[in-house]
Amino acid sequence: MDRPRGVVLYSGGLDSLLAARVLKDQGLEIIGFNCILPFVKPDIDPKTLRISLLAGQISLDVEYFRCGKDYLDILRKPRYGYGKHINPCIDCKIYFIRKAAEFMKSIGAEFVATGEVVGQRPMSQLKNTLNLIEKESGIKGRLLRPLSARLLKPTIPEMEGVVNREMLLDFSGRSRKRQMELAGKYGINEFSSPAGGCLLTDRYIAERVRDLFMHHEEISISDIYLLTIGRHFRLSDNAKIIVTRNGLEHDEMVKYRDFSDLFFVPDFKGPSVFVKGLLRDEELALVCRIINRYGRPESGESAITVTDSSGVSRKLIYHGQALEEELDKMRI
Ligand code: SF4
Structure with a gap:
């Protein structure tokens, strides 16, 4: 039996x-x-x-x-x-x-x-x-x-x-x-x-979850998973970005690029950036300056490829680096 x-x-x-x-x-x-x-x-x-x-x-x-x-x-x-x-x-x-x-x-x-x-x-x-x-x-x-x-x-x-x-x-x-x-x-x-x-009992992750709920109506499971990866910055009520810290994080984030509204990859050694939400022109420039800050752009190869959610790509070139005080204000 x-x-x-x-x-x-x-x-x-x-x-x-x-x-x-x-x-x-x-x-x-x-x-x-x-x-x-x-x-x-x-x-x-x-x-x-x-x-x-x-x-x-x-x-x-x-x-x-x-x-x-x-x-x-x-x-x-x-x-x-x-x-x-x-x-x-x-x-x-x-x-x-x-x-x-x-x-x-x-x-x-x-x-x-x-x-x-x-x-x-x-x-x-x-x-x-x-x-x-x-x-x-x-x-x-x-x-x-x-x-x-x-x-x-x-x-x-x-x-x-x-x-x-x-x-x-x-x-x-x-x-x-x-x-x-x-x-x-x-x-x-x-x-x-x-x-x-x-x-959910970790205060840093809790902050990121709160931020996500506060600013976005539509949230997917991968949005929650991505809270565990990279540096997070809120650019505006409509947009946040995730900046990878190393190659492993880049490889992991690439798997979820289809869930991004924009995805930035520099032509030089530097972080990729996942964007949730819509960016204004000055914020596009800011994202490039953040990539320059954490990456190593060399003269002559400072282009960054940005791809939108429909798969259309273009190249952007912005010089200069984001300042630490600027980043601290946006950090989640
Ligand atoms: S929220 Fe986390 S700690 Fe609380 S019951 Fe669920 S899994 Fe357990």
Whole structure:
């Protein structure tokens, strides 16, 4: 007979690893479900990500899901607000659990489990917040928190005997002592830090996300990914630019040039520039001066090729370099 299946919302953090491992101990078939934020390289194979290697410690198969444009709507306007920076943790959790629930249904699994622990984190793991997340996630009764289950109401899989409640745990509070002991018992030595380096909790990236939302109605997943690359400057309410810092960034950005409104590449050694929005003539000149500032134009070869979104290119030559004070005022 097939073993009952469950899905664990998996982040690579210790709590989700433990939640999965505790359930595996009961002989259940457990599949991890990981939501990939738009900051991760769109073309990377998730199996090469560190979280995939971490899952190997407990032989956990992981299904990967890339957050789509619907995630950007949540990010722009979270119903339950932001954390310290631009991290909409409650809305984000609800979104992740909803996606995990869709996956659960698609594979005929019985429940979605998370590594949440009652009272561990401010806001998102308070008992009433856990209830709210369950209610909003649309799988009331099928959302299991194995690490704190015995402090919470029994779920349907527990009541139906699919999951043995006696083998679940009663962790609560901010101390990590019991988690660390359990990790030792299971031989889990490596895991992601809490929040897993989520870039929405990084103040510099948060500034860039805010700037993007403030100035642009239409935002794509690649716009969010590109926030992790290069130097960013806001030229006007209508236009921002991304200036590459090295050849690797140039190669990466070239992949997304079709999403730009203008793309600048100097004929000399220097940065390429991705433009989101429309530039006036004086701003075209400014972009060239910025390229001159970070590049090494030599006399006789100071042309810069600029290509618009329809693929039409032309050459521009502007002398002079942008000043540091000018750049500081525009830096995002
Ligand atoms: S830390 Fe980041 S990934 Fe985690 S819930 Fe908050 S916003 Fe979502």
